[in-house]
Amino acid sequence: MSPSTVSSSEAEKEAVCSCLLTFQSRAALTLSSLLIPLLAQELNLSYFQLGLVVMSYGLAMAASNFLFGRLSDLRGKRLPFIKLGFALAFPAFLLQLLMKGFGSMLLVRTAAGFCAGVAASPLIAHLSELPHYREKVWLFSGFTSLGWTVGYIGAGLVPDYWMAFLLSSVLFLLAFLLAFRLSETEVKRTAPSPRNLLKQNYPLYTCYLLRHVGAQAVWTIFPVYLLQLGASRGWIGGLHALNCGMQFVFMSLLSTRGETLNDKKLVRIGLLLSAFVFLFYSLATSYLHILPCQFVLAMAWSTLYVGSLLYLLRKNVEKATSAGLLESTINVAGVVGPFLGGVIAELWGMRASMLIACGLSLAATALSSKL
Template sequence: MNWKVCLAILTCNVVFMSSSYTMLIPFLPMYLTRELGVDASSVNIWSGVVFSSTFAVSAIMAPIWGRLADKKGKRLMAIRSSLLLAISYFLGGIVTSPLQLTFMRMFQGFAAGLWPMELAIMTTYAPPKKLGICLGVMQGALTAGGVIGPLFGGLLAEIFGMRMSFFLAAGALFLNFLILVFFIKEPPDTDAPAETTKAAAPAEEGSLWHHPLIRNMLIFAVFVQMVILIIQPVLTTYVTELAGHLDNLIFISGLVFSLGGFASAVSSPLWGRFGQHHGFHTSLTYALFATSLVFFLQAVPDDLYYFAATQFAIGLFFSGIYPSINAILAENTTAHMKGRVFGLLFSAQQIGSMAGPLLGGVIATFVGIKFVFVLAGVIVLIMSIFARRQQKIAMRQYHP
C-alpha cells in the first residue's frame, strides 16, 4: 500500500476520531445535569467519576491490545477499537442514569486504542526519511479534530440536544470502521534498512521497558499528559478572571482555548519536518524548553489579550513534543513491536491523564491558579534538561 494513500486515509480517520471525542467530553457535566438528572451539588463528583473511569480501564488494557496487535495484526486491532468505540458512543446516547454513563465510559476505556494503532500502522508504512513528516501531520490532525469537536458539539447540543451528538459520534466512528475494513491493508511485518536508527539498536520483544531510551520516552509521555491535564481544568476559571465583565464571555473563552489548537494543528507538521532534518532528540529538547518558558509567561499576565497570545504560543511549541516522542519510539522498535510500544505509550498517557487533574485541582485550590502554570513550567523545564542529556548520549552513540 502506498504510504501517501495510507497517510491521507489515516489523517481523515484521526480527525473523525478526535472531533467525535472532543465534541462530547467538554459537555459531559452539562449532560449529567440536563439529561440524567444529577443535581448541582453532586455533579462535580459524578463528573470526576465519569472522566476517570475511562482512563483507569484504558491504562490497563492498552498494553494488552498492543501486544495482541503485534501478534494478530495492527489493522485488526484498529478495526476492533473503531467498532467498539462506535458502540460505546451509541450507548452514551441512550443511557438514563449517571451510573449507566459511568459504565459506558468504562466500556469506552476497554474499547480505546484506535490512536496508537493508527500510529503503529503509519510508522510501519512510512519511509524512514518521511517518518517525522507523517507523524507531524497525524498529530496536527489530532489537534485539528480537538478544535473542531467542541465548536461542532456545542452547536449540535443547542439545536438537537446532546443525545444527538452521541449518535453522530457513533456514526463517525462506524465510518472509521468501514474505512479501515475496506481501504487499509495490514502493514508488512518486516523492517526496511533503518538509516535513522543509529543511536540505539531497535528494541526486541521482552525488552521494551528495559530499553533505556524507550523507558525514558514513556516516562516523558506520563509527564507531558499530566501537564496537559493539570492546565485544562483551570483554564475556564482563569480566562473568566482575566476577562472580567466582558460581553460574550463564553464565546471569548472558547476563542482563547481554540488559539492553542489552531497553532498546534499548523505547526505539528513543521515540527515533524524539523525533527526529520535535525534529529528528533533535538526537536524534542527545543519544543520542551520553549514550552516551559511560555508556561512561565502564562503565570504573569492580568490581561486577557496577553494570555491569548501566550495560549497561541503554547500551541506552536507544545505541538513539537508528541511527534518527536512518537518518532523516537518508532525509530527504536522493529515493525513487529510497534503495536506494543504504542500501546504502552497510550497507557502512559492515560496514567498522566489520571494524575494531572488531581494535582492541578489541589494546586489551584490551596496555592492559586497562577501557580498551576508555574508548576507546569517547572515540570517541562526539568524534562527539557533530561531530554538534552538524552540527546548527548544519542550523539555519542551515533559518533562513537
C-alpha cells in the same frame, strides 16, 4: 503488502486514509468528552462522582492503548485491531444516549474509553511502516489536532447532548467503513516485554508524564481562570480552538522537513516551550495576554508530541507497544493532573497550579538530557 514494495501512490493513499481516520476519531472523542461535565451537572452528579467518571474513562483508555498495541506487535497485524477498535467504538459511544445517572454514566464512559483506545496504537504503527514515514507522522499528528479543533467547535454548535453523542457514534461508524481502504503490510511478529520497553524508554515516558501531569493540572482550572481574566465563553472556546488549529498548521508546515529534524531536539524544545507558556499564563492579567501564548503552546505540543513519536518509532522494533505506552502515559496524566491541579488551586490559587506545571516541565527538560 511488503513495506519495501509499496509504491509512492500506494503509500500516499495509506497516509491519507490514516490521517482521515485519526481526524474522525479525535473529533468524535472531543465532541463527547467536552459535554460530559455539563451533562453530569444536569444529572446532579457530585464533583466526586464526576471525577470517578473521568478517571475510569482515562484508565480504561490507557489499558486499551497498551493492551492492543502489544497484541498488534505479538500477532504482526495492524488492520484487524484498527477495524475492531472503530467497530466497538460505534455502539459504545451510541450507548451514551442511555446515560441517566451516575451508575450508567460510569459504566458507559468506561466502556467508551476502552473501545476508543483499541485502534490508536496499531494505526500509528501502520503509518510508521510506510516509506518516508517521518513526514507522514507529522501530517498524521496534524490531522489529530484538527480533529480536536472540529470537536471543540462542534461541541459548541450542536443543539443538545444527544445530538453530540449521536454524531460521535456516526463518526466512528464512518471511520470503521474507511478502514477497509487500508491495506495490511507485512510486519515481523515481536514479543514485546513491557518491562524492557519501559526500561529502554523511561527517560521519554517520565519526561512526558511530568510535563503532561502539569498541563492537565492547568487545563482543569483553565476555563475558570480565563473567566476571571475577563474572557467570555466565546473567547474561552476560541482560545482552545486556536491552540489546536495552530498545531495543525505547524505540523503541516514541519512535515516538509520531517526527514531531517532531530527527534531528541524536538522533545527538548517542546518541553522548554511548555515551561515558558505555563510561566506566562501565571503572569497574565488579561485574557488577551493568553492569545500569543496559544501560538507558542501549539508549537510546544507539536514538537513534543511528534518528536516523542518519532523517537519511539525509530528506537523500538515494538512500534505499536511503544506508541501505546506513550498514549497510556497521556491517559494516566489525564487522571493524576486534574486531581493535582484541583488540590493546588484550592490551597494556593490557580496561578500556583501554573507555576507547578512550569516547574514540572523544567524538570522534564533537565531529564531529557538522558534521551
